[in-house]
Amino acid sequence: MALMPAADVDITEDLVRRLLAAQAPALAAEPLELAANGWDNAVYRLGSTRAVRLPRREAAAELVLREQRWLPGYARRSPVPVPAPVYAGRPDAGYPWHWSVIPWLEGTSATQVSPEKRTPAAEQLAAFLTAIHVPAPAAAPVNPVRGVPLASRSAAVLERLEDTHGYPEAARLRSLWAAALEAPPHSGPAVWFHGDLHPANVLLRDSPDGPAALAAVIDFGDLGAGDPAVDLAVAWLMFDGAGRRRLMAAYSAAGSGQRGGWERGGWERARGWALVLATAMLSNSDDNPVMLETGRFAVRQLLRP
Known part of the structure; x- marks a missing residue:
């Protein structure tokens, strides 16, 4: 366990x-x-x-x-x-x-809101990410396990996927991981990132314009500077297909110039980061049902055609 x-x-x-x-x-x-x-x-x-x-x-x-x-x-x-x-x-x-x-920031954890009801927050979360993903100064901290080249996380991911009982789709997930490693690396400046963006760190509130709106983002302990693709893993960790498409479109349309080279392999790397984070949750959360279900949801999203 x-x-x-x-x-x-x-x-x-x-x-x-x-x-x-x-x-x-x-x-x-x-x-x-x-x-x-x-x-x-x-x-x-x-x-x-x-x-x-x-x-x-x-x-x-x-x-x-x-x-x-x-x-x-x-x-x-x-x-x-x-x-x-x-x-x-x-x-x-x-x-x-x-x-x-x-x-104390008011709101409901996105883990307590069904994926389809999270969808209206997709553009707002993209706007949040666009706002924080700006070039960082040379003194900015480097997180050794977030926002770094994906290859540096390969040993950990492949070790987790050796558990074929926990990952019955391990072969498909290894293929997904191999494809993410082939994506062009982040080529722009190191930018600020959150580093641990998943539904438990997103607060939502009721909105007259829809079932949920972004209220706050919490838990920045993994913040640092590097590849912003680590934060875009939230497209699979938090959203179903409809929400993911809305987040991806909004983020791609806004501020791509300041991130430098984002579209060159960015979403492929984000998909890889989603696998990094999902497997970390699934392999270390037997006593945390919220994180366990977040990891399971993300794997289901990653495996969607």
Whole structure:
């Protein structure tokens, strides 16, 4: 059984209150409620308008520092809210890593909305990606497993596909992967990306113009600079055929010049990234039904004719 990574530090309400009391005492009396306990971070809702986000593993500690430094720039460019930190916490009270107070963003996780009802958000998500996919400075962080050349992820993907019980369509998926590796590499400048864009990190809201609209994008711990195709994997991770066509058309039509060389193999690489992320979810989420179903959905989409 493949499970989520174990926590290196147990994140409890008492720990969060001690950190707030030591560094942000004006917030320490606000109600606290555990909102999420993911692979990398625990999130506690703080009152009605804020949340506290804390790494639960040492491997994620650097990601919070990355968010604290760079996410305010994303927030200035984004057409929808993103959780830019409003307070940057430090190691304290027996807790070894940096942590953040962030805005609490209202919305319904796209994982709780049927794929066909996600479709109206496709153009809005494309507009979000167009806005953040701008050339990054030389000092921008490089994520070693996201936005890099696809070939660097080949060993991991092929190892997962050796599990023919978990992947009964492994032969077709290996062919898909081989085709993605043949796509021309990203030839433009390194651009900013989200790095972990899937339905659990997208919030939707009801809209008078349709069943759902984009409300916010969350969890930027994997942000970095490189090939934006990693984010376009969301076309398979979140949408069915109708939504995927709408997202692809909107993204292709907007801002292609600033991304430099996007259309030259971009969607083929995005399809490869969808396989990278889907297999990571399927091979490591036996105790996380939401991620497991997201991976299954993406594989079904990838295998559609």
